[in-house]
Amino acid sequence: MNAAKRTEIFSRLREINPHPTTELDYSTPFELLVAVTLSAQATDVGVNKATKKLFPVANTPQAIADLGEEGLKRYISTIGLYNAKAKNVVATSRILVEQYDGEVPRTREALEALPGVGRKTANVVLNTAFGEATIAVDTHIFRVANRTGLAPGKTVRAVEDKLEKTTPQEFKRDAHHWLILHGRYVCKARKPACPECVIRDLCEYKDKTPS
The missing domain is CATH 1.10.340.30 (Hypothetical protein; domain 2)
Structure with a gap:
């Protein structure tokens, strides 16, 4: 996974969801x-x-x-x-x-x-x-980061550190929202929806589901 590929992955995720946010309801x-x-x-x-x-x-x-x-x-x-x-x-x-x-x-x-x-x-x-460019790694992000090759790591902290280091600055603030949503709805644990995935040609997962 190189810098150009990472940039393209986040560019495509941003294109389909320009303003991602949490799915938790809150006002303060x-x-x-x-x-x-x-x-x-x-x-x-x-x-x-x-x-x-x-x-x-x-x-x-x-x-x-x-x-x-x-x-x-x-x-x-x-x-x-x-x-x-x-x-x-x-x-x-x-x-x-x-x-x-x-x-x-x-x-x-x-x-x-x-x-x-x-x-x-x-x-x-x-x-x-508070709008800071932090990346919160949950089970979805841990799976997506490892499966795609975006930021492989054996622990949640290892994945977080690698994402912090390698995610282009322009994408950092929204990166964890894009990755959570991608893991929740597309790159699902049991059967990823690879044929419908917008980054399938950039993903390094060897066992992609067929169309």
Whole structure:
């Protein structure tokens, strides 16, 4: 995979989706932080169903803190690992109220120090809420990066580091959205839709599905 091929891959993904974004519903950085925290091992559709009921009732750190764990669980009980997530979201909300005047911090270090917030969640918030050119690697991106040859790596962090190093600057801000959506709808885990793929001639996957 060379620089020219990478540029062409991202150019084609941009052509079919010029303004990609997350499929999680949110209107503020805090809502995004909550939604991404809830999305671990859950679908965006499932999270959106829960937050559609939650956010009209509580969508600020103070409101979530006031709701408490038991109160929050009533809204997110359809999401996997909801007990642990309720504990983390409420704890995070209290920290934001007490230490950040109810605002979501804009540094990786501060975000990753919040309960239940790992590197991927921090990257999503920094990118989607604050416009930074971070690349959040989830299972879809890990698969696409390895399968296509775009950024092969044995670990999520290795793939992230390689994407950070090799993705042309003009594509960096939107790169992880394009790759997530490509993995979710085209380069699917069990049966990739290679005949319908806009980058099939650039992809280095040896076992392409036939038309």
